[in-house]
Amino acid sequence: MSRRIGRILLRAVITLVMVAILNFGLFRVIPGDPASLLLGGARTSVTDEQIEAQRQNWGLDRPLFPDQALDYLSATLQGDLGYSFKFRGRHVADLILERLPATIVLVGLAQFIAILCGVMLGVYAGWRRGGAVDHAATGVSLALYSTPSFWLGMLLVVIFSTALGWLPGYGAYSPGANVGSLDLALDYLRHLALPVTAVALGLIGQYVVVARAAMSDVVTEDYMVTARAKGLTGGQMLMRHAFRNAMLPVVTLITLNLGYVVAGAITVEAVFAWPGIGGLTVEALNARDYPVLQGIFLLLGVSIVMANLIADLAYGLLDPRVRQ
Amino acid sequence: MSKSTIRYSGRTRARAIKTFLGQFLGYGGAQLGLLCLVFFLVTAAMPNILVGPLQTAINATGDFLAPPSGQHLLGTDEVGRDVLNLVVHGARISLTIALLATVISLVVGTTVGMTAGYFGRWVDVWLMRLTDFFFVMPSFVLALVITPVVLEVMGRGREILGFRPSLFVILVVIGMTSWAFVARVVRSQTLSLKERTFVDRARVAGSSNFSIMVRHILPNLVPQIAANGALVVAGAIYVETSLSFLGLGDPLQPSWGTLLSLAQRAGAASAGAWWYLGAPGVCVLTVSLSFVLIGNALDDTFNPRRRVIP
Numbered sequence: 001m002s003r004r005i006g007r008i009l010l011r012a013v014i015t016l017v018m019v020a021i022l023n024f025g026l027f028r029v030i031p032g033d034p035a036s037l038l039l040g041g042a043r044t045s046v047t048d049e050q051i052e053a054q055r056q057n058w059g060l061d062r063p064l065f066p067d068q069a070l071d072y073l074s075a076t077l078q079g080d081l082g083y084s085f086k087f088r089g090r091h092v093a094d095l096i097l098e099r100l101p102a103t104i105v106l107v108g109l110a111q112f113i114a115i116l117c118g119v120m121l122g123v124y125a126g127w128r129r130g131g132a133v134d135h136a137a138t139g140v141s142l143a144l145y146s147t148p149s150f151w152l153g154m155l156l157v158v159i160f161s162t163a164l165g166w167l168p169g170y171g172a173y174s175p176g177a178n179v180g181s182l183d184l185a186l187d188y189l190r191h192l193a194l195p196v197t198a199v200a201l202g203l204i205g206q207y208v209v210v211a212r213a214a215m216s217d218v219v220t221e222d223y224m225v226t227a228r229a230k231g232l233t234g235g236q237m238l239m240r241h242a243f244r245n246a247m248l249p250v251v252t253l254i255t256l257n258l259g260y261v262v263a264g265a266i267t268v269e270a271v272f273a274w275p276g277i278g279g280l281t282v283e284a285l286n287a288r289d290y291p292v293l294q295g296i297f298l299l300l301g302v303s304i305v306m307a308n309l310i311a312d313l314a315y316g317l318l319d320p321r322v323r324q
Numbered sequence: 325m326s327k328s329t330i331r332y333s334g335r336t337r338a339r340a341i342k343t344f345l346g347q348f349l350g351y352g353g354a355q356l357g358l359l360c361l362v363f364f365l366v367t368a369a370m371p372n373i374l375v376g377p378l379q380t381a382i383n384a385t386g387d388f389l390a391p392p393s394g395q396h397l398l399g400t401d402e403v404g405r406d407v408l409n410l411v412v413h414g415a416r417i418s419l420t421i422a423l424l425a426t427v428i429s430l431v432v433g434t435t436v437g438m439t440a441g442y443f444g445r446w447v448d449v450w451l452m453r454l455t456d457f458f459f460v461m462p463s464f465v466l467a468l469v470i471t472p473v474v475l476e477v478m479g480r481g482r483e484i485l486g487f488r489p490s491l492f493v494i495l496v497v498i499g500m501t502s503w504a505f506v507a508r509v510v511r512s513q514t515l516s517l518k519e520r521t522f523v524d525r526a527r528v529a530g531s532s533n534f535s536i537m538v539r540h541i542l543p544n545l546v547p548q549i550a551a552n553g554a555l556v557v558a559g560a561i562y563v564e565t566s567l568s569f570l571g572l573g574d575p576l577q578p579s580w581g582t583l584l585s586l587a588q589r590a591g592a593a594s595a596g597a598w599w600y601l602g603a604p605g606v607c608v609l610t611v612s613l614s615f616v617l618i619g620n621a622l623d624d625t626f627n628p629r630r631r632v633i634p
Contacts, residue, residue, distance in 0.1 A: 026469065026473050029477055030476050142617070146612035147605075147608070147609045148565050148605075151601070151609075154592075155601075155602070158598050158601070162595070162596040266468075267570065270588070281570070282571065288472060290473070297468070301461065
């Protein structure tokens with residue numbers, strides 16, 4: 001058991017180191033000297049001494065490895081991710097922290113809805129395999145699974161915002177909403193409805209598919225025959241034996257899925273101008289704001305590795321066969 | 325070695341292929357997927373014959389954001405271009421990128437997986453650590469940061485192999501970041517294959533490691549590679565569409581994702597121009613669903629006991 005945990009931790013650390021190497025190396029190969037970039041294109045009015053002074057100031061005169069790499073590592077560990085190009089002089093860490101809550105709300109709520117609906121539907125479809133619900137759920141899930149969630153978002157805007165006028169399809173607040181009032185909270189929820197639906201619909205497909213597959217595997221196991229022979233009713237069999245065992249792969253998928261959830265959320269945020277990490281990514285991409293892009297990559301990398309770590313550890317706790 | 329090849333005579337192989345096709349085409353999903361795929365491949369093969377050359381803002385023929393009519397079956401975009409024309413040309417670009425990215429991904433994945441599985445020991449350990457990294461990090465997230473940096477280094481000027489630079493970079497980056505799953509599947513299969521008698525026999529007959537891998541192990545991996553390849557294409561389409569949607573595509577060679585990005589920038593959704601954003605989206609959905617269905621049918625045919633996706 002402890003050897004298993006050691007191996008899992010080692011793997012997570014190695015992946016994190018590779019994220020750091022990629023993040024450090026990738027953004028060093030961009031052409032153009034940062035020092036002359038900072039002083040602007042006006043080469044005539046800047047002397048070579050001034051550029052040299054800037055290079056020393058930013059530590060660019062020292063060797064890339066180990067000096068600059070170690071500087072990068074220690075600064076990153078202290079939460080210093082550098083300065084943005086586009087948002088002149090703002091700390092990248094501040095920019096990301098500012099946008100993070102909106103994304104967490106969007107992703108969290110969408111995950112919650114998708115897990116609830118997807119797992120229930122998938123378990124039912126796998127339990128009553130071959131029935132009408134199974135056929136319908138499988139077909140719709142495969143279609144949703146193959147659809148980019150941002151396109152679902154665009155369709156939702158056309159239908160519910162433009163044609164029907166029920167819900168807003170842009171931003172997080174209406175202009176002129178009163179700060180701190182109940183109206184503001186309701187306004188926020190109304191703005192949240194369509195983006196959350198888009199992200200959740202993209203996920204439901206996957207969860208239905210996996211929950212159904214896990215359930216149909218479990219149903220044919222020997223212990224289900226034993227349970228029936230003991231005289232348990234269908235409901236008891238489902239809850240006590242089938243459901244708990246079928247949840248193993250589902251729990252792993254949900255945790256491992258974080259990267260894909262965030263990837264989906266980034267594009268959906270771009271559709272709805274949702275003020276989260278996705279919106280920031282698009283702004284950084286368009287302005288070629290590399291420090292911000294680098295910061296976002298680090299955030300995504302670390303969270304994905306952490307989610308995987310949790311998934312691996314949880315699997316050991318949930319499955320007694322692995323625990324031994 | 326020559327004896328083992330004689331045993332699989334032409335007739336046996338033909339019969340094996342026939343049985344396989346019979347089983348594979350027995351799945352409704354496979355039929356539907358193949359039908360859609362053939363339709364799109366034909367469309368992508370001859371866009372100029374079907375709808376004429378790609379329209380630009382200069383030679384656009386229609387009104388701005390006009391709904392579908394007899395003249396423009398799928399309406400027009402914000403500069404008056406025919407959406408049908410754009411979507412048909414987009415088919416060629418989207419499919420080429422996805423298929424080439426998949427080829428790269430399968431070559432890298434198979435090489436890494438087979439090498440790791442065949443040689444074992446430290447080769448296996450280090451290659452699998454590399455694979456773990458690409459397995460954990462989604463292709464989309466990696467491509468999101470790698471693509472703009474590579475573009476910056478290369479410059480956006482000339483075309484490479486007939487692709488605009490950004491499309492070329494996107495397809496290589498997708499290919500180089502989406503092979504981890506293939507590598508894992510191939511490795512585990514290789515582990516069991518290398519213990520078989522025919523590998524021992526080849527080794528005794530004096531075959532080199534390389535020749536054993538290419539002549540004896542690789543042919544036995546084809547089923548796994550094919551089934552996973554179909555799913556890799558679906559993934560590649562998804563990543564390409566998302567990246568282009570975020571503005572990394574090229575308006576001069578618009579893929580379906582780029583068209584969706586243009587539609588988003590033109591405010592097609594709030595203008596109610598459902599035809600403009602609907603057409604490329606339906607294409608993405610259909611092609612990607614076709615590959616998922618074909619991949620599942622292949623998987624079911626090759627190993628009916630283990631189903632990844634129903």
